[in-house]
Amino acid sequence: MYKKMILVMVAIVMALSVFSGCTGDNDGDGDAVSKLKIGVVYIGNISEPVGFSTEHYKGIMAAAKSLGIKESQILQREEVSDNDESCKEVFESLIANGCNVIIGTSYGYGTYMNDLANDPAYKDIIFMHCSGEYKNDVNFSNFFGRMYQARYLTGIVAGLKTETNKIGYVAAVGIPEVIRGINAFTLGVKSVNPDAEVIVRWTNTWGNPSIEKSTAETLISEGCDVITQHQDTDAAQIAARENKVWAIGYHSDMAVSSKEYNLTSAIWNLEAYYEQQFTDIINGEWKPGVAYWGGIKEGVVDIAPLSDNVAEGTQAKVDEVLAKFKDGSFDVFANYEIKDQDGNVKVTADTKLTDEELLSMMWFVEGVVGTID
Incomplete structure (x- = not known):
């Protein structure tokens, strides 16, 4: 119960001080960039030279660099299983550490991310899930490539x-x-x-x-x-x-x-996708409820x-x-x-x-x- 109360308090503070919702006006690009804090959960090891997790890591970090988002604003969690509820605790810990954008990069995270995204306490946290089908019209979208x-x-x-x-x-x-x-x-x-x-x-x-x-x-x-x-x-x-x-x-x-x-x-070529998503968040133009599925034409x-x-x-x-x-x-x-x-x-x-x-x-x-x- 105490843990839950702490998480709810974090979410409320973030709702008041970071974004006035997932979309809408922001108070200047520089301020919006500095208030962004991104939590990313990977199923694999991002230090490997190749692999799915590595490609997400490379795309996220390249996009962040191009937009002036500091490495300290991105919290990474590697080798997180997607087949039990332990991953939900990882997502919750990222929120407790101030993350206002949560990215899950494996199919099996979807159920747990969906539970969190639909919790009223986290309605102002942006959730982005790769390869799943869950989304909502408040704060949750999914994405994949063809x-x-x-x-x-x-x-x-x-x-x-x-x-x-x-x-x-x-x-x-x-x-x-x-x-x-x-x-x-x-x-x-x-x-x-x-x-x-x-x-x-x-x-x-x-x-x-x-x-x-x-x-x-x-x-x-x-x-x-x-x-x-x-x-x-x-x-x-x-x-x-x-x-x-x-x-x-x-x-x-x-x-x-x-x-x-x-x-x-x-x-995969994920830099352009992540850069667009981060740009939309910074500009207050990010849209929930989207199921993005780009292919060769889009360069994904x-x-x-x-x-x-x-x-x-x-x-x-x-x-x-x-x-x-x-x-x-x-x-x-x-x-x-x-x-x-x-x-x-x-x-x-x-x-x-x-x-x-x-x-x-x-x-x-x-x-x-x-x-x-």
């Missing part, structure tokens, strides 16, 4: 490179975000190599190097000569390099990990430079499709026949999947070998 677009491009790279026609996918957790990425990657593979298949093995982890590496090694033992992944660590890339098969990274350009066996990576996601290891003609094909993403003339789940694993037609030449259907996707496309855990 990473499936970059996944499709890396699928093209894999489909043109494989010689065994077996491509291994080290999958994280069976949620729509991961399934959507697997499907898009597979569609990219099949667009250039109809004979290839994508073999999926689950780790049920976001960041367990031992499990991820051993899962990649299992796929390699089954004949996969290209490995890709959906985890925060580069363990699958290291397994590919050590076993002399080709590697496609995720989150960051993972060439540093796969080295001479690197092909490319599907990557991309494909890393192709290495010299890619098959002949790969750069030209990637450039062709990349241009179509940018001008809006092509998207992954629209206007051509797409079947699921059972042969059911899910998309036709004149239909497309809605964002709601993409965000709830729980089926595999034809060409994926594996089941959804």
